[in-house]
Amino acid sequence: MHISRVDLNLFIVFDAIYTEGSVTRASQKLNLTQPAISHALGRLRQMFDDPLFVRQGHTMVSTPLARTIIDPIRRSLRGLEVTLNGVHSFEPATAQKRFNIALRDVLEATILPPLMLRMRDSAPMVDLAASHVERRELETELAAGTLDGAIDVLLPLSSDIMHTRIYSDATVVVARKGHPDIKGALDIDTYMKQDHILASSRRRGPGLEDFELSRIGLERHIRLRCQHYFAACRVVSQTDMVLTMPGRYAHIANRQFDNQILPFPVEVPAFDVFLYWHANVDKDPANIWFREQVMQSVHD
Numbered sequence: 001m002h003i004s005r006v007d008l009n010l011f012i013v014f015d016a017i018y019t020e021g022s023v024t025r026a027s028q029k030l031n032l033t034q035p036a037i038s039h040a041l042g043r044l045r046q047m048f049d050d051p052l053f054v055r056q057g058h059t060m061v062s063t064p065l066a067r068t069i070i071d072p073i074r075r076s077l078r079g080l081e082v083t084l085n086g087v088h089s090f091e092p093a094t095a096q097k098r099f100n101i102a103l104r105d106v107l108e109a110t111i112l113p114p115l116m117l118r119m120r121d122s123a124p125m126v127d128l129a130a131s132h133v134e135r136r137e138l139e140t141e142l143a144a145g146t147l148d149g150a151i152d153v154l155l156p157l158s159s160d161i162m163h164t165r166i167y168s169d170a171t172v173v174v175a176r177k178g179h180p181d182i183k184g185a186l187d188i189d190t191y192m193k194q195d196h197i198l199a200s201s202r203r204r205g206p207g208l209e210d211f212e213l214s215r216i217g218l219e220r221h222i223r224l225r226c227q228h229y230f231a232a233c234r235v236v237s238q239t240d241m242v243l244t245m246p247g248r249y250a251h252i253a254n255r256q257f258d259n260q261i262l263p264f265p266v267e268v269p270a271f272d273v274f275l276y277w278h279a280n281v282d283k284d285p286a287n288i289w290f291r292e293q294v295m296q297s298v299h300d
Contacts, residue, residue: 007043010043013041014070015070015077016037019146022058023038050063050066051063071140071143074143078143078144078145092123092289095126097286098126098128100147101128101129101131101150102130102133102150103130103150104152105132105228106249107151109253110252115294118297142277148290149276149294150277151274152276153271153273160280162278166273170246170270171208171247172250173186173191174250174262175236176236176238177258181193182260184262188266191220194241195221195240195241196222196241197223197225198210198224199229199231200227201227224241230253236259237257246271
């Protein structure tokens with residue numbers, strides 16, 4: 001089938017139905033009538049000789065073929081959008097746009113406040129949506145344009161995903177003020193004698209600090225495993241347990257608890273944090289501006 005015989009607007013409808021899971025919501029998103037969306041879906045079904053979506057209750061569930069073609073279609077639509085937008089400069093003061101970025105909750109607390117402070121003044125009508133995205137899905141979402149960027153540690157991604165280091169962080173240990181064994185200093189023997197908290201979104205497995213300890217033949221006792229550093233910091237403030245965590249977030253999370261924040265007693269390399277984006281938007285004025293805001297807010 002030659003592309004000259006294809007209405008490219010059909011692919012915009014296809015993407016909307018796939019994203020929304022509903023003809024009604026797709027029509028609202030595209031500001032089209034439901035009959036117009038249904039007519040476009042009929043043409044798509046004829047074009048691909050496949051139903052593409054099957055109704056289950058109130059949801060339109062994609063067929064295997066639809067799931068196969070959604071990523072290349074999204075990449076193509078994103079490429080066209082970037083090409084069209086690339087001929088114009090991005091004016092943040094008057095732009096009406098929403099950027100979508102993936103980052104983990106620890107990074108939200110350190111990056112979002114200064115970022116929104118910068119955007120509040122320079123881009124009053126630009127919105128930001130931050131979400132957690134599984135690392136195995138990150139490259140697909142960046143390629144599809146459903147994410148404008150992502151912030152994470154160094155990841156094994158393809159050459160289509162570009163990245164730059166935005167900061168390095170140190171590992172620290174948090175203990176309550178008045179801890180009977182820890183008074184402003186911490187050596188490895190004292191550290192190993194304590195009961196430890198491990199904050200992780202995973203249900204099992206060691207933390208990064210455990211890998212470093214294992215290099216010198218040490219294994220600490222994990223008394224509590226929880227999901228969030230903030231909750232762990234509160235537990236630390238009320239017990240004699242200690243917590244190992246990233247330094248930047250430690251200073252934010254412990255302001256109200258007045259816990260001690262001490263260097264990790266083993267020499268370990270700082271861990272780097274990177275900003276990721278897809279090569280398709282490397283020259284996109286809007287994405288360039290957004291990346292600059294992220295990097296400047298980290299330095300601020």
